[in-house]
Amino acid sequence: MSTTEADMTEATRAVSTTQQVQRRAASAGLELVQCRRSFDKVHALNGFSISIAPGEFVALLGPSGCGKTTALRAVAGLEQLDEGEVLVGGENVTRLPAHRRNLGMVFQAYSLFPNMNALDNAAFGLEVRKVPAAQRRARAGELLDLVGLTGLAERFPHELSGGQQQRVALARALCAEPRLLLLDEPLSALDAKVRGQLRDEIRRIQLEFGITTLFVTHDQEEALSMSDRVGVMRTGRLEQLGTPAEVYSHPATDFVAQFVGSVSRLPGEIVGPGTVSVLGSRLPVPNVASAELPSGSAVDVLVRPESIRIRPSADGPAEVVRASFFGASVRVVAVLPGGVEVASTLSAADSYTLPAGARADIELLDDVLFVVGRQPAP
């Protein structure tokens, strides 16, 4: 387990379960029903539906233009739907203006008010709600402490780093005790190290508050590491909604299999009911639709890099073409006769025996991820 994961687990444990349950009770669930939104001829949302339980952290993940930000903005009231409904805590807020929805939002762009210092920024939601000045300043101060900005309350946005500004934005979003927290790629403008730190902070605070959170990102690592459930979107629809492990290990569609994590696409053949032959192994077909394909059907078999072993072998069928170093691991890519590329994740030590140009054997270690029928060439 990495240091970050260990810190995360510790932080998570530190939050009292009772506290979480109490706060979760105050947090609202979220439901989007058959939402549609078009811009000119582009369907940003095309019958999008999702249901999020109170206190749950759900990430919407998908490629650019898949409609994830539109969905988030529709929840915030910053985008009007053409069709469909948004329900917060069972209340239909579809036609409610943004400022009456009582939601907290952190934006991708730095969105602090330049004319206010960190404390006044954080207290803005309470100021709007006419909370007495002393009370709101005390509350905003607590929130700034919570996001790790003790002593920086009097600083103005231009005196804060990007990470600090997003922390203030998070404090501001939470200060007025919103029913939902909406995060619109809040980490994407930050450098990798700060992004990692803030990712853990956001999750810790979300657990502490027990607040229902919808998080939009195109970064699958963020989505998988932070969320209770991940929704993978494509062309305005939800392809799959499940726990990070479900989405990663049991993708519902070949798009999800290929978008989340990385896969090698190997040629295979259905050799019996629910059985596929690939690289000389006979393995069960994981997805129902492809399991019903008749014997002899040509298929593509999607396999994760960690399910493949590439071993040096002087008379092996594959040739190593490149190796990419990632610190703890190395991603080795070999090419099979016919030009099919196979990727495997190896330890750095194992990869030393596989320089580019080396001959190698390919072996499947685990079940295949997904099987998709191959379309006949036109």
Added chain:
Amino acid sequence: MIRNRTFRYVTLGLIGLYVIVPMYATVQFSLEGGYHGRLSFAAYSQGLSQPGLGSSIITSIEVSFGAMALTLALLVPTIIFVNLRLPRWRSVLEALSLLPLGVPPIVIIVGVLGVYNSLPNWIIVSPVILVLLYVVLALPYSYRAIDAGVRSIDLHTLVEAGRSMGAGWGKLFARVLFPNLRSGILAASFLVVALSLGEYAVASLLLPTQPTFPVFLAGVETSGVYLSVALSVIALAVTWGLLAAISVFGSGRRRSSAAATAAAGADGPDEPLAETAVPSPPAQAVA
């Protein structure tokens, strides 16, 4: 570095001379109205005792501040709305705002008289008609000043952040947009006030019965050259005073609110991000 600094001082000095020398000469000339080459304030005493001076200054101030208020009330929300919701219309609005520059004031007067004739009589025979026209005449400058201010901030994000925090449009304008657009608003205010205080042609044709200060000044020019120059200097001082008051009002309010915010429990507007850059008032405020 030293060369740079020298260049800066020389440039500043030359600009200073360009502005100050004519004013010094004007003041010097106005003081030579005494006898036997002695300097005296005789022309000023005579000028200040002219009947109609006070009322013309008051009319000018009313008109200029009325034009400023109407300009801000019309332009600030419009420019914000267009930038937020109708960005494609920005170029149209920009082109429209330039029209008053391409049409001579006398043509505008003839044109608008037909339109304004349908207005109630109390508008046509009062300084209100000048307010309406000065808003149009100042449009090329005021539009640009406010638009530049709006474009210098991330309007979309600030508005959406404010709205998502529960702020209605009133709160958003008062606490977020106006403070961050202060420099553009102040610049537009200066330009409208300066233009309104110095305008002669429109005022003399549309409101001859209630002269503004430039119209009054033209009327007394025949009474003596020293007198009219002394009145010009007075007009310049009044204009500067008003512009300085606007500037102090803007920044002074900011300082006091910052102090209020610094005190625990303060419940007022907050300290701004940076000092507001405001252009110098135009020197040709008075004709």
